[in-house]
């Protein structure tokens with residue numbers, strides 16, 4: 001896949017445009033189970049925030065709150081910034097389980113979010129563009145069930161890019177895939193995100209993914225989740241290599257921080273669906 | 275201690291029945307042939323049960339005289355209108371029940387209370403409400419089809435993965451679009467399974483309704499033949515119903531294959 005080359009995606013959205021996301025005092029509980037507490041976070045326009053933390057610490061809940069799919073019990077999320085005219089859904093998700101409609105072809109899955117907004121011809125042009133970008137041209141007419149997990153998630157990101165989002169919320173987009181596919185797709189996604197210039201929140205519990213893709217890594221504590229550390233990574237994302245000793249050192253530092261939490265969270269998992 | 279020597283025996287077979295169209299057709303044809311053979315061997319008296327060939331001859335006579343079509347066309351019209359009305363309302367109400375909590379419990383309570391009532395018992399009531407003509411017959415079929423359709427549709431909507439609906443919401447799709455493009459197609463397999471049930475119910479109710487105050491229709495024809503103890507004609511009518519049922523089941527199978535080819 002040649003996803004990392006080519007012109008920038010969409011109308012001048014690259015280069016630090018996108019939304020600034022500000023979370024203030026976010027807290028959330030499910031039927032008395034405190035999941036999130038006092039979360040204050042800012043994601044700068046066009047940057048990638050990697051969000052790591054043990055299972056059940058509330059990462060998905062936080063992402064749901066950021067995109068307006070979950071109403072927080074406390075606090076507010078604000079978005080500020082200019083959005084391109086051709087942006088159809090400023091804050092857009094990429095899902096862990098892909099969330100493709102099994103009864104639609106690849107092409108029609110990608111077209112779904114465009115359907116209320118664009119006439120057929122404009123839709124087709126946009127779909128073709130993102131399919132080419134994600135290396136899916138040859139699979140446009142395939143059913144989702146005919147694709148491997150990696151190809152399905154490519155459809156997921158193509159569909160997200162098709163609406164020209166200003167902000168991407170990605171919830172463990174690679175965790176349903178095997179290790180090799182994960183490495184390949186991470187490279188592709190890093191390139192696509194950088195070129196689209198979107199503000200991105202990338203949830204993962206794989207630390208190597210976090211240090212590979214984030215401008216900043218937010219480390220969450222176990223439930224009730226709080227941000228216990230915020231680490232900046234100065235290397236430009238597109239040039240990063242998995243073997244970079246600085247990144248490996250960063251990974252080790254984060255692991256040292258969350259090791260005990262992760263162990264405790266693992267033992268608590270009885271009540272914690274992922 | 276036990277030794278194991280030799281090839282591993284296959285033990286993974288079975289539990290995967292497959293549909294075989296030729297076996298279905300062959301069985302039906304075989305049964306009719308057997309029946310005819312028993313009659314010809316005079317093991318079954320024709321008065322007791324007419325032979326297939328005799329029924330066939332009667333059917334042929336009814337066809338060329340136009341008598342069959344007179345009854346069948348009336349029946350098909352009632353069936354089509356009644357089933358469509360019941361299905362359209364059933365899907366609409368089933369969707370509403372599946373989507374809105376305000377409607378869910380009240381409607382499901384009403385459905386649970388009315389579904390078990392044999393609609394045949396209500397025919398006199400429907401005659402008062404909708405008249406002795408087509409209205410009461412269509413209403414009988416429509417009501418009979420409506421309740422199972424509501425239940426099948428609501429179940430189908432409940433079965434649509436939550437994650438897909440959240441996906442639609444995450445892309446900011448309007449409610450109508452989520453219903454049209456995610457909920458309805460997601461519920462379609464369950465709705466089509468419901469069609470198999472409701473089409474049979476519709477045929478049963480059609481015949482019952484036509485046995486009360488109808489001059490035309492397969493049900494009326496069967497009733498008249500029965501009153502005259504004209505067994506050839508009676509069974510000819512029954513064969514027509516059976517073929518009708520087979521044709522409808524086949525049509526639903528085709529619809530399933532076309533609409534659900536993504537599976």
Ligand SMILES: Nc1ncnc2c1ncn2[C@@H]1O[C@H](COP(=O)(O)OP(=O)(O)O)[C@@H](O)[C@H]1O
Pocket residue numbers: 030031035053054055056057058059060061062223271272273274
């Ligand atoms: N809809 C829900 N109802 C009740 N509890 C929930 C719900 N969603 C998540 N939880 C619980 O909240 C906690 C955090 O969940 P989640 O945000 O999915 O964590 P993560 O994504 O970090 O693994 C878990 O203990 C989970 O069981």
Ligand SMILES: [Mg+2]
Pocket residue numbers: 059060061171172274
């Ligand atoms: Mg999660």
